[in-house]
Amino acid sequence: MPAQLNHTIMHSSDRFASARFLTDLLGAPEPKAYGPFAAVPLANGVTVDYADSIVTPDRIVMQHLAFLVSEDEFDEIHARITERGLPYWGDPAHREPQQINHRHNGRGVYVDDPDGHAIEFLTHPYVTDH
Structure with a gap:
């Protein structure tokens, strides 16, 4: 069986602002705090987990x-x-x-x-x- 993607981590300057940007566009529920992440669950069980970047925002890689x-x-x-x-x-x-x-x-x-x-x-x- 091929592997299944479970989650991915996106670096951000403000994890909840970025997660809300996505949930607002998707019309999805409010993101949930999960440890150091703002988690956005998707329909296929994958989550997009936003983390506050440990580097300065101008160093976040797209x-x-x-x-x-x-x-x-x-x-x-x-x-x-x-x-x-x-x-x-x-x-x-x-x-x-x-x-x-x-x-x-x-x-x-x-x-x-x-x-x-x-x-x-x-x-x-x-x-x-x-």
Whole structure:
């Protein structure tokens, strides 16, 4: 059996602010304190655990999280992004501002969290040749 991802840790300047940014966009419950983390549980049992960085915020290395969501969830998330006036992009390099992409037979959008981490929402998994 292949391994299953259980959790990932995201460094942040304020663990609860970053976790709430994500839960607000997802329409998910408030993040929970778990030891030194602000934990965001996902539907598949994986948690995104935000930790206050032990280095200065300008030294936080950008990470990328991609969330596979339904078409309806995508519409809700996109509405939350636009209601908040957040910049978003159709590509990870930020060359397609305020656009949604239609790659891989679905829709996708990228938004940066308060620490510059790239958060991607997509409705269809990437098509890959294995």
